[in-house]
Amino acid sequence: MSSRPEPTQCPPEGSSDLFAKCRGFTRAREVQAQGIYPFFVPIEKNLGTEIEIEGRRLVMAGSNNYLGLTHHPAVIAAAHEALDTFGTSCSGSRFLNGTLELHVELERRLAQFLGREAALCFSTGFQTNLGVISCLGGRDDVILTDRENHASIMDGCRLSFAEIKKFRHNDLADLEHHLRTAVNEGRRGKLIVVDGVYSMMGDLADLPGICALARRYGARVLVDEAHAVGVLGARGRGTAEHQRVESEVDLVVGTFSKSFASLGGFVAGDEAVIHYIKHHARPLMFSAAIHPAAAAAALAALDVIESEPELRVRLLANADYVRRGLRRLGFRTVDAQTPIVPVIIGDQEGMFRFWKALFDEGVFTNPVTGPAVPPGMDLIRTSYIATHTQQQLDAVLRGFRAASQRAGLALAPAPDGNGRAHELDGD
Numbered sequence: 259m260s261s262r263p264e265p266t267q268c269p270p271e272g273s274s275d276l277f278a279k280c281r282g283f284t285r286a287r288e289v290q291a292q293g294i295y296p297f298f299v300p301i302e303k304n305l306g307t308e309i310e311i312e313g314r315r316l317v318m319a320g321s322n323n324y325l326g327l328t329h330h331p332a333v334i335a336a337a338h339e340a341l342d343t344f345g346t347s348c349s350g351s352r353f354l355n356g357t358l359e360l361h362v363e364l365e366r367r368l369a370q371f372l373g374r375e376a377a378l379c380f381s382t383g384f385q386t387n388l389g390v391i392s393c394l395g396g397r398d399d400v401i402l403t404d405r406e407n408h409a410s411i412m413d414g415c416r417l418s419f420a421e422i423k424k425f426r427h428n429d430l431a432d433l434e435h436h437l438r439t440a441v442n443e444g445r446r447g448k449l450i451v452v453d454g455v456y457s458m459m460g461d462l463a464d465l466p467g468i469c470a471l472a473r474r475y476g477a478r479v480l481v482d483e484a485h486a487v488g489v490l491g492a493r494g495r496g497t498a499e500h501q502r503v504e505s506e507v508d509l510v511v512g513t514f515s516k517s518f519a520s521l522g523g524f525v526a527g528d529e530a531v532i533h534y535i536k537h538h539a540r541p542l543m544f545s546a547a548i549h550p551a552a553a554a555a556a557l558a559a560l561d562v563i564e565s566e567p568e569l570r571v572r573l574l575a576n577a578d579y580v581r582r583g584l585r586r587l588g589f590r591t592v593d594a595q596t597p598i599v600p601v602i603i604g605d606q607e608g609m610f611r612f613w614k615a616l617f618d619e620g621v622f623t624n625p626v627t628g629p630a631v632p633p634g635m636d637l638i639r640t641s642y643i644a645t646h647t648q649q650q651l652d653a654v655l656r657g658f659r660a661a662s663q664r665a666g667l668a669l670a671p672a673p674d675g676n677g678r679a680h681e682l683d684g685d
């Protein structure tokens with residue numbers, strides 16, 4: 259019979275215990291007890307646009323697999339072949355024994371695709387931001403970072419020795435104020451860091467405005483294109499291409515965990531800068547390399563991104579269809595041409611209840627609460643896939659409508675162009 263491990267002993271009475279905060283953390287258990295806990299849900303089967311949980315089929319409306327390439331035959335075949343050729347792991351960092359020809363080829367192809375001199379791959383997108391930002395931000399420098407930037411950018415800033423200035427989201431006047439102060443204080447290097455597409459709200463950075471300020475104040479610009487590479491721009495190069503300011507952006511960061519259907523991250527830019535990062539970024543030098551199957555999958559996905567531009571068109575059309583449908587049903591969402599469609603609910607418990615109602619209606623979405631969004635802005639993040647069928651998109655809309663009734667959510671349906679409330683297939 260297996261014996262259950264006992265909790266570790268507390269320190270003597272009167273002394274303070276490091277673990278006290280853990281035992282005092284009850285919020286997640288309360289939500290679990292209410293049966294509306296939405297995190298760490300185990301998926302039994304992943305078919306790309308649909309998944310199975312507890313034997314039930316759900317439409318996946320919460321994945322970053324934007325182009326649907328996790329199930330593309332060429333991507334799967336490339337991963338299989340790399341497994342057979344190189345085994346399951348690189349068993350070391352890129353710096354020492356972990357660099358494969360596959361990594362070098364992937365970096366060459368990425369640089370070419372993005373029109374940059376060089377690229378460098380990290381084990382995740384998170385580690386890319388940690389490594390790049392922390393090693394570039396030196397003691398006399400300043401980093402200007404949008405308040406809604408991804409957590410990995412915030413943590414990269416914290417790890418750097420630079421002074422950190424957070425500016426209000428997409429607020430050029432606030433950014434300029436901080437730039438002017440930095441110049442007056444005689445800061446040497448200035449780095450502006452923004453997301454191209456903001457991961458929770460799906461809105462875009464104002465890159466033309468940001469780049470104009472960077473030029474005026476002698477700052478460098480880093481854009482995290484995690485949600486935009488493969489998605490936006492005529493060639494799928496991201497927000498900077500979409501907004502026609504690529505030549506004014508100094509560094510592009512991306513991830514393989516979204517459109518590239520894999521795991522890993524990258525930075526691309528001038529060769530001298532990438533060479534420096536290669537020899538100073540600790541998350542690159544002291545962590546194991548992207549494993550062979552993941553590198554090969556990313557490389558094969560890049561082939562598809564370059565050769566099948568129609569996937570991007572379908573993806574944006576799919577997201578647009580649901581965004582318009584949700585708005586007609588009366589949901590509060592955000593107007594942006596990206597695959598991310600947030601639905602703002604408001605308070606945390608209401609959002610958890612609505613997430614569960616959607617789950618019960620067969621729609622899998624992402625619950626988003628603080629600190630990822632400001633208080634009162636708790637939302638359901640939905641995102642779409644190029645390979646979603648019309649039936650699946652309509653099932654999402656039907657699920658939202660039924661869930662709002664189930665959760666007692668008050669909606670204000672907007673009439674469509676004909677003055678009628680929106681009708682769905684199967685009504």
Ligand code: PMP
Pocket residue numbers: 382383384385387408410453457482484485513514515521522523
């Ligand atoms: N940057 C942004 C904007 C992201 O949204 C994410 C992931 N959600 C990352 C970086 C981290 O990427 P990864 O999953 O590859 O660690």
